[in-house]
Amino acid sequence: MSKIKNIGILTAGGDCGGLNAVVRGAARMADHMGVDAYIIHHGYAGLYNLVDTDHLVKLDESRVDHVLSFFAGSEAGHSRVKISKIQDPNKYLRILEGLKKFDIGGLVISGGDDTGSVMVDLAEHGFPCVHAPKTMDLDLQTYSVGGDSSANKIANFVQDIKTTGRTHNRIMIVEVFGRYTGHTAFRGGIGADADCILIPEIPVDFDEVYEHMKRYYMRRIIESDVKSGTYTIVVAEGMTDVSGKYIVDEDAGIDAFGHKKLFGAAKYVHKQLEDRMKEDAEIKKFLRENGMYVPGQFEYPEIREVVPGHLVRSGGTSAFDVSFGKQIGAASVILLLHGITGVTVYEVSGAEIKYMPTREAIKRKLVDLDMVSFYEQLDVCFGRKSVSFDPIFTEVFPENINRYY
Numbered sequence: 001m002s003k004i005k006n007i008g009i010l011t012a013g014g015d016c017g018g019l020n021a022v023v024r025g026a027a028r029m030a031d032h033m034g035v036d037a038y039i040i041h042h043g044y045a046g047l048y049n050l051v052d053t054d055h056l057v058k059l060d061e062s063r064v065d066h067v068l069s070f071f072a073g074s075e076a077g078h079s080r081v082k083i084s085k086i087q088d089p090n091k092y093l094r095i096l097e098g099l100k101k102f103d104i105g106g107l108v109i110s111g112g113d114d115t116g117s118v119m120v121d122l123a124e125h126g127f128p129c130v131h132a133p134k135t136m137d138l139d140l141q142t143y144s145v146g147g148d149s150s151a152n153k154i155a156n157f158v159q160d161i162k163t164t165g166r167t168h169n170r171i172m173i174v175e176v177f178g179r180y181t182g183h184t185a186f187r188g189g190i191g192a193d194a195d196c197i198l199i200p201e202i203p204v205d206f207d208e209v210y211e212h213m214k215r216y217y218m219r220r221i222i223e224s225d226v227k228s229g230t231y232t233i234v235v236a237e238g239m240t241d242v243s244g245k246y247i248v249d250e251d252a253g254i255d256a257f258g259h260k261k262l263f264g265a266a267k268y269v270h271k272q273l274e275d276r277m278k279e280d281a282e283i284k285k286f287l288r289e290n291g292m293y294v295p296g297q298f299e300y301p302e303i304r305e306v307v308p309g310h311l312v313r314s315g316g317t318s319a320f321d322v323s324f325g326k327q328i329g330a331a332s333v334i335l336l337l338h339g340i341t342g343v344t345v346y347e348v349s350g351a352e353i354k355y356m357p358t359r360e361a362i363k364r365k366l367v368d369l370d371m372v373s374f375y376e377q378l379d380v381c382f383g384r385k386s387v388s389f390d391p392i393f394t395e396v397f398p399e400n401i402n403r404y405y
Contacts, residue, residue: 004105004128004337006036009059009329011074012043012081012118013111014177016136017149017317021069021325022110022332023076026132027059029330033337036060038102043111044118045079048086050098069322072149072314074110083118092125099127106336108329110134112144116344116362123342123358130332131344131358132325136313138183141361142346145325146313147183153312154188158232161306165230169221169292171213171273173233173305175266176312182236182367184312189234189380196231196381198269200238200246201367204383206272209233212381213273217301218286227290239265266305274303331355 009026011019023039030037038056040046046053057063067075083091099105106128109119112135119131133142136150154176165172174194178184182199189197195216198204213231220229240246247268277283277300284300287293317325327348335343335355344361346354369387376386 004035006038006102006104007106007108007333007336008038008040008047008056008099008102008104009076009108009110010040010043010047011076011110011134012078012115013134014136014313015073015078016134016146016313017072017315018069018145018321018325019074019076019110019134020067020071021317021322022108022132022134022145022329023059023074024064024067024069025326025329026108026333027064027067027329028326029333030059031061031064033333035333035337037333038104039076040104040107041077043077043079043115044081044083046077047095047098047107048081048083048091051094051101053098056102069325070317072146072317080114081118082114084121095122095127106130106341108132108332108336110145110329112137113140113362113364116140116358120342120358120362128336128339128341130336130341130355131361132328132332133344133346133361134325136184137178137181138187139179139181139364139366140344141356141363141365142344143324145321145328147187148320148324149316149318150177150184150312151187151191152318153315154184154234154308155191157308157312158188158192158194158234162230162232164304165232166228169227169229169301171217171231171233171301171303173235173266173269173303175235175237175305175307177309178236178238180238181364182238185234185236186367186372188312190375192232192234194232194234194380196233196383198233198235198239198265198383199367199372200236200240201369202372202382202384203240203242203244204269205242205385206269206276206383208385209269209381209383210273210276214280214283221286221290221292227292233269235265235269237265239269241268266307270303270305274300277301 027037037059110132133144135144136146138147217231247265328345343355344358373387373389
């Protein structure tokens with residue numbers, strides 16, 4: 001067992017549900033194992049400036065009472081800082097001096113791929129640390145806390161937006177976070193019975209989207225006794241066009257890790273569909289036949305795009321993410337105190353704590369295209385011609401089932 005007396009807990013990257021559960025789980029386990037836990041506020045920025053800090057918040061029993069797992073965001077605060085890019089040749093020595101100042105012998109770090117890449121860098125420079133996977137993007141090799149909460153929020157948001165869609169016979173487009181993968185759009189869209197889900201993994205053929213939209217939209221209005229209908233599209237911010245090019249606002253700039261800030265996918269989808277509608281004589285005929293056409297004012301269905309943005313990161317946390325967050329936070333402390341560092345907690349299953357090298361954990365995981373084809377059989381549009389689903393049958397026995405609870 002390690003002789004570590006104090007540990008530091010920091011969170012970094014994007015905020016999301018479950019982070020406070022990680023902090024609470026880590027602090028409680030540290031207390032149980034006779035170790036003091038301290039918050040290193042403001043993520044890696046706080047770690048870099050630790051040597052100049054006068055006081056750290058100790059997560060004793062009373063303070064942990066105020067770290068509420070249900071609330072999204074992080075009591076520890078965040079920043080997006082890449083340590084290796086700090087313009088200070090003594091940056092690693094400075095961090096070491098800060099840790100020595102507070103006698104902190106190891107770090108529990110919760111974050112996504114960028115946060116994990118910095119943790120790998122720190123581990124290679126001799127800093128004992130364990131990574132608790134966190135990202136609503138779900139693009140790590142492990143499950144990451146925050147994913148379930150964000151998918152639920154997206155699903156609820158898309159369901160709610162259907163009321164305004166039906167009232168005005170609108171096509172509604174909801175753009176959500178996810179960077180270069182479509183996990184949150186995929187899961188949230190499926191959860192909301194979205195008609196169309198556009199994700200980075202599949203270059204979009206807008207002719208396919210348009211034909212699917214027209215078929216569903218027109219049928220719903222024709223079959224409605226009050227001539228009411230809508231069509232919903234969930235689009236990931238990292239959507240690509242048919243050539244595989246990302247749809248980005250070139251003026252949005254890049255972040256601290258060199259990633260382009262993705263924005264504008266929903267607006268692009270809007271224009272693609274609207275351009276096709278304006279040239280489609282069948283649309284005007286349909287509106288006339290159903291009492292909707294008004295010359296110069298309502299000559300084609302209205303399209304609205306909505307970007308919930310940080311709303312899907314905020315508010316409450318799902319019970320699953322609270323449970324998982326506590327598990328990986330607490331397990332990170334156990335690993336750290338047993339001298340197992342430079343790793344990412346994968347799962348706690350009974351008495352077994354599973355982990356993997358963080359360098360492997362942060363490799364990008366894409367949406368499984370077999371699952372996409374599965375849902376295409378249920379007539380969800382993914383911006384391409386439907387691909388047949390070929391099932392493989394596997395019998396699973398209880399002892400081989402992964403359990404998160």
